[in-house]
Amino acid sequence: MQGSSEESGKRFGVVIGGSGLVGGGIDYFFKKKMGYDILAPNSKKLSIRDPKDIESYFKSYRPDFIVNSAIASLDSDPKLSFEINYLGSINLAKVAASLKIPYIFISSAAVLPDGVNLREEEHLPLSASLGNYAKSKLMSELTLQHLKETEGLDYTIVRLGIVYGRHDHKIQGFHRMLFSVADQSMPLLFTKKGICHSYTNARKIPYFVRHIIDNRQEFGGATYHFIDPEPVALDRLILTIREILGLKRPRAIYMPLPVARFGARCIQHLLKLLVKFGIDARLPRELMFLSQFYQTQILSSQKLQNSSFVDPFPEQTVYRQLPELIEYYLTRWEQLNLISPFYNKEFFDPQHLAEEFLHNPDNLLADIHQKRIEPFCEFANDDSK
Ligand SMILES: NC(=O)c1ccc[n+]([C@@H]2O[C@H](COP(=O)([O-])OP(=O)(O)OC[C@H]3O[C@@H](n4cnc5c(N)ncnc54)[C@H](OP(=O)(O)O)[C@@H]3O)[C@@H](O)[C@H]2O)c1
Structure with missing residues (x-):
C-alpha cells in the first residue's frame, strides 16, 4: 500500500494539528529525532471537519499510529467546535479502529472541575452549560471510551495542563499572559493570592507520546495527565516575569473577579461600538477562561509517576524555562512589531x-x-x- 511502514521500513505516523504548538513539537521530534516517516497535513490539505477528506486521506495512507492534536479556535461557535473537536476526533478514532492502530488523543484540563489532586477518572458532568471547548473535549473522551468497548479502539487520552514552550505562533494561553505583561496591558493581577494551576512543558510531550505508542499494553485504553509534578502559583509567575523584564506593571494588587468581569464587559461593549466605525478589534480569547484565573486547579500526576515513563528533563520547569522563553518570544514579537522595542x-x-x-x-x-x-x-x- 502507498504510504505505509511496509513500504519504507520506517515507523509511519500521521499527526493531525502538526502546525500547532503541541502537534508541531510532536511532528518535529518524530521526524528529526526518531527518524520516523511522519505526515502532518495542515487543515487545508486534510480538514478533519470534513469526513470525506478523512476517508480519502486514509485510503492513500496506512499509518502505524494517529496522533490528534487539532483544535478549533478557542472562541469557535458551537457548530465549528462540535465538527472539528468532536466529530473530527471521533472520525479519526474510527479510522484508527478500522486499521487496528493506536489513536493518541490530546485533551485538556478543561474537562476537569476546579480543585486539587484531580485524578484521571474525574471529569465535569456533561451539561449544556459547559463552554464549547470543554464540552467537545469531554464528549470526545467519553466516546473514545465507548469505542474501546464497542469497536475495540486502542486509544490513549493525554490531558495537558497549561502548555508552555516555543513556537506558539497564535500567542495563546500561557504565552498570551506573557504577552500581556511584556506589552504592559496588564495593569493589575487578574487573579487571587496563591491560585495554582498545573503546567505542561511542550518539549516533553513528544517523548511521552513516543513512549505510549511503544508501550500499548500499559497505556492502551487509558487516560493520563501529562503535567509537571509541581503546580504553579499564577501571581508568583506573573510577578517573576515582571521582575525578569524589569517592569513596574502589573502592580502587585489583586483585581477582584467581579471587577475584572465588569471591566471585560465594558471593553466588549466599547469594541462593538468601534466596529461601527470600521475598527475591528477583539478581546483576547483567554478572557473566556477568566473565572479559572481565580480558581485553583491542580491535576494529580501520580498515575504518570507510577508509570514506566521517565521524565527526560526533570529539571525543566516553567520557572527554569522562563529566561529562554522570554528571550525567544520577545525577540519574535519585537521583530513582528507586536510590541515596542524592548528595554x-x-x-x-x-x-x-x-x-x-x-x-x-x-x-x-x-x-x-x-x-x-x-x-x-x-x-x-x-x-x-
Ligand atoms: N496550548 C495549551 O495551553 C493547551 C492546554 C491544554 C490542552 N491543549 C490541547 O493541545 C492540543 C493542541 O493545542 P495547541 O495549543 O497546539 O493548538 P494550536 O496551536 O491552536 O493548533 C491547532 C492545530 O489544529 C489544526 N486544525 C484546526 N482546525 C483543523 C481542521 N479542521 N482540520 C485539521 N486540523 C485542524 C491547526 O491546523 P492549521 O493551522 O493548518 O489550521 C493547528 O495545527 C489541543 O487538543 C488542545 O486542546 C492545549
Missing part, C-alpha cells in the same frame, strides 16, 4: 547587532568583513568526510 538590550541583543544594522550598517559590514565579529554559522564541509 533590556543587553539581555536580548548582547552584541548590539540589530542596533548596528539599524544605525551603522557600514561599520557593521566592515566589522564582519574584517572578522572583528563573526555572526555566521560554520557549516560542516561534506568533502572532509
